[in-house]
Amino acid sequence: MVRNFVSCRWAVAERFNVVVAHLMWSVLCLCMPLSVFSEEAPSFTRDIKGLLSDRCIRCHGPDAEDRHGGGEYGLRLDTFEGATEDLGGYAAIVSGNAQKSELVIRISEEDADLIMPPPEAGEPLSADEVALFRRWIDDGAKYEPHWSYTPIRRPIIPEVSNTFWPRNQIDRFILAKLETKGLVPSQEANRMTLARRLAIDLTGLPVSPEQVDEFVVDTSTDAVEQFIDTLLSHQGYGEHMARSWLDLARYADSAGYADDPPRTIWPYRDWVIGAFDNNMPFDEFTIAQLAGDLLQDATVHDAIATAFHRNTLTNNEGGTIDEEFRSVAVVDRVNTTLSTWMGTTIACAQCHDHKYDPLSQQEFFGLYAILNNTADADRKDESPLVSIPWEPLDVKRRPLEKELAAILKAVPEMKKITPKKQVQPRGEPPELRPLRKHTDTLRRKIAAVKTVTVPVMEELQDDKRRVTKLQYRGNWQDLGPVVKEHVPAVFPQPELADGQRVSRLKLAEWLVDRENPLTARVLVNRLWEQIFGIGIVSTSEEFGSQGELPSHPELLDWLACEFIDSGWDIQAIQRLIVTSATYRQSSKPTPELLEYDPENRLLACGPRVRLSAEVIRDQALAAAGLLSLKKGGPSVHPPQPNLGLKAAFGAGIDWKTSAGEDRYRRAIYTTWRRRNPYPSMATFDAPNREVCTIRRPRTNTPLQALVTLNDPVFVEAAQALARRIIRESEANVEAQATRGFRLVLTREPRPSEVERLVDLYEETCAKYTTQPGAAMAMATKPRGPLPEEILKHFDGNVSEAHIHLAAWTVVGNVLLNLDEAFMCP
Known part of the structure; x- marks a missing residue:
């Protein structure tokens, strides 16, 4: 509602058509659906709040700057006190009396100048919706707190008629609702x-x-x-669980913005995988990521965990102001923290009070203040950094260090000949010169073995702490009053000692306090969504x-x-x-x-x-017998289409395909470039991870079929699947078709399905019999020449092997592209 709700109040009262409207309402009631007059009283949460939120609260809600109508501070309809406020002998809502409630009068109005919401704000309320408001107000206009802000309390397990079906308490809740709808559960899957x-x-x-x-x-x-x-x-x-968390953490192997330079942050990804593998309690998982550096006796692993909030973008472009983009990063951390742990979108409160929820701009910057005192500052070197041990580098470094130590021990004089003293080496004994050159070489080799460093969070010392000020309209240069660290008042407050501020550690502990009404609800809902799709x-x-x-x-x-x-x-x-x-x-x-x-x-x-982008790719490699189960380490570069990216965007994003088993690693280890995401995964709705992604969309486009039919990974998977079919099956075609089907889809195929696969195989064999060159290409590119273990099935006849392997590659491609292959059944 974008007009003054009561500006024409007396004009409305004096008009005769108000009386006519009420008479028309009485007649209309006789024609309304019986559902409107069901015995169940309207519920504010179930029936009314959604209507208010969609149609009224934008102009009559928490945002004082954009509030219209009413008294001195505008009309609020999101609270009982605001809605029932005396506006000079009348009120928007008169509890127990819809007929005298200005809200009902205005939503029932027919005059375009008087009706609410006004025509430019959308369609008028339907007769059923108006009837709901009338019944609710006549019933006392009882407001209820927003359901997710209420304390979490253990509910009573519902009684059900069918006591044989439930296997645990989840089923009782589901079945109770089904029974009220007259529905029964489906039979158990095989x-x-x-x-x-x-x-x-x-x-x-x-x-x-x-x-x-x-x-x-x-x-x-x-x-x-x-x-x-x-x-x-x-x-x-x-690895599977970490995928969705990395979406939340906006994990990527690049720093973002136009330049999008590489960033070494894969140890954080490995930390997340390890945390899920070890079933780390979620409260510890939370605290480590938000404030691991502030824990008593914090370890290197605790520091790595804090890279959660170092996944923010860094702008290294010339002419940019570091403080501006440091502030942008802190804003992102506020938004990400509230979205990830509390399912709360607070971004709009950066510029003004939230239009729908009781979250003010002051409270946004109270959270900003908590996260505003870390040492990172949009620097190109990504500092602060922590060095981590990594076995492959240690393996390279240790023998060099051991050899150098042995030389220095055997020839004590060499300790005196340091590189700094070699500027004028005239006093060096001639017999030591070759040895000195060797030790210099060893030192250079040791220095060349770079350590792995990870950007982490580090709190500023008290004497260097920043003062947080409110930013008018979210402008980092237009500053207002000082804002102290605090969390939104609508939630239970953290316990603080006298003079204690809300630190990052306190914030993390507050998020996983059992009295926090949102975190546990949000997380179990997310676990449910990962399994049921919604x-x-x-x-x-x-x-x-x-x-x-x-x-x-x-x-x-x-x-x-x-x-x-x-x-x-x-x-x-x-x-x-x-x-x-x-x-x-x-x-x-x-x-x-x-x-x-x-x-x-x-x-x-x-x-x-529908499977996620990563699972679709991993499944194809697994069915083909190609998937590497190697864990951890730097991100890899699996094959991708040659899209001419180097010519279009410069050498900075050149993609050098990994060799060996790194070519076939699980998708979670694929290098994630924000400006140039891996094409096949982007096509299947993977985000670029510039911002926190809570829920991926699930689209269905022709591009997806083009990927799974033609992408190098899927072509090679089809070739490898063909070889696996030959290698692991009996000689008859039906057994081979069955084996291929089961490798991809798990279940036994129906006879009609086997028949169709065999027909495709035989038709394709006939085609390739007359096209030996095409058969060889289909059977060997990019996988390579057929190995002896495959050729022996064809008595060493290479041409015949090419024909049959090409045909099975086509069949494998079809299997990998079946709708069923893309679904979790």
Whole structure:
């Protein structure tokens, strides 16, 4: 509402059509849907708040600078006190009396000059929406605090009629809601489907057909639980979990902006992977990343963890002002911290009070002040830095240092001949000159073995601390009053001793305090989203008033309580979710269910989710037998299309393809350049990580098919899959088609599917019989000549081998491009 809500109040009161409007309303009530007059009273949270937020709060909410109408400070409709304020004999809301409430009069108005919201602000409220407001006001206009700002309390487990279906308490919450809707759960997915689903969800990798077969025939009562525990301890678990966290951390191997120079920060990525592998409690995980340097007896690993907030962009362009971009980085840290841990978008409060949530600009800069006193300052050298031990470099350095030490011990005189004393070496004994040259060479080689350094957070000393001032309209040069460190008043406040300020460590501890109403809810919702494709709160990035309400609020709070009481154990929550009957359901909905609940918000069937960019690539390499499970270390450069990037953007982004097993590492180890993200992953919705990404979109475009059909990685994977099919199958074509199918999709193919694959294989063989050159290219480029172990299957006949391998490469390409291959079933 962008006009003065009460500017024409007396004109409205004097007009006869107000009376007519009420008479028309009485007639209209007789024609309204019965749902509007259901026995259930309107709920502020469920029915009213969303309408206020969408249609009214922008002009009648927390932002005092942009508030319209009402008294001296404008009309507020986001609070009971503001909405019921006496405006001179009338009020926007008269509790218990909709007929006298100015809000109802104005939203019922027909005159374009008087109606609210005004025409330029959008469509008028519907008759049903007006009726909801009337009923709510007549019922007392009870305001409720925003659901996500209320304390987390353990709810009562609901009773259900079907007591046989639930496997754990999650199922009772899901089933209770299904029963109120007259719905029943879907049947349980078969073991093969469940095996693929679990493996993809927990490790991001497919399991082998042999592992699946073993799981299928396991009749023990805890077979599924044992399979889950195996996956949770799999070395791929931490790598898979780290992917989504690195989106939040805006991790990249470059510093950003136009220049986008390389940045050595991969040890932070490895720290995150290790934290998930070791199931580090989430409260410790949080504190280490936000304030590891402030911990008592902090270690190098604690310092590396603080690189979470050194992933901010650094501008090295000529003519830029370091302080400006240092301030930009601090703003980004405020936004990222609130988004990552509290699902709260606070960015608009940098310039003005939040228009929808009770978050002021003063509070934004209270958080800014907490993060404003670290030693980094948008410097090109990325300081402060910490050196870390890294075995490959130590292996190079140790023998050189050992040899030098042995020489100096054997020839004590050499200690006196240091490089500084060699400017005038006339007093050097001739017999020592060759040895001196050798020691000089050793010293140069040792110096050439560079150490690995990582940018980290480091708090300024008290005498160098910056004074934080409010920035008018978010302008770093237009400063206002001094702002002290503090957190938003709408949340429980951290406990502080007299004179103690809110440090980064206090902020981190406050985020994972059990009384914080958001962190646990946000994290369990994110874990739920990673498995079901959509969170209990579908807007996982927004838990404020502009976000969606939770589909199962009691379940969300129960999971949050479980999370806290488990000691912030991420794997405990994941285990709860994937052992539930809800998770085990078939993902095939009936036509009726699909029409009733197209987004599967009620969870009457299991999840079916498109794989992430990284999993699509890793799965192709794994099915082909190419995937390297090597862990950690510097980021790598797998093959990518030759896009002429060097010519277009200069040598700074030249991509030198890695050799050996680094060519086939998991996608999480791929070099992440912000200005030039890896093409195949960008096509499948991976972000450039310039800013924190809470939730990736899932798009479906023709470019994606072009990638998986033609990208060098997928072409090579199809060739390797063809060789694996020949190597691991019986000689008959049906067995080979079945093997290829199972390597990609896990399950047994149906006879009709085998028949179609065999037909494709035979047609392609016939084609390549007349095109030997094309057959050789399809079978060997870029994978290379066929090895002897493949040729022996064709009695050494290279031409025949090329034809059959080319045909199986085409089949492999088809298998890797099936819709089912891109889905978690």
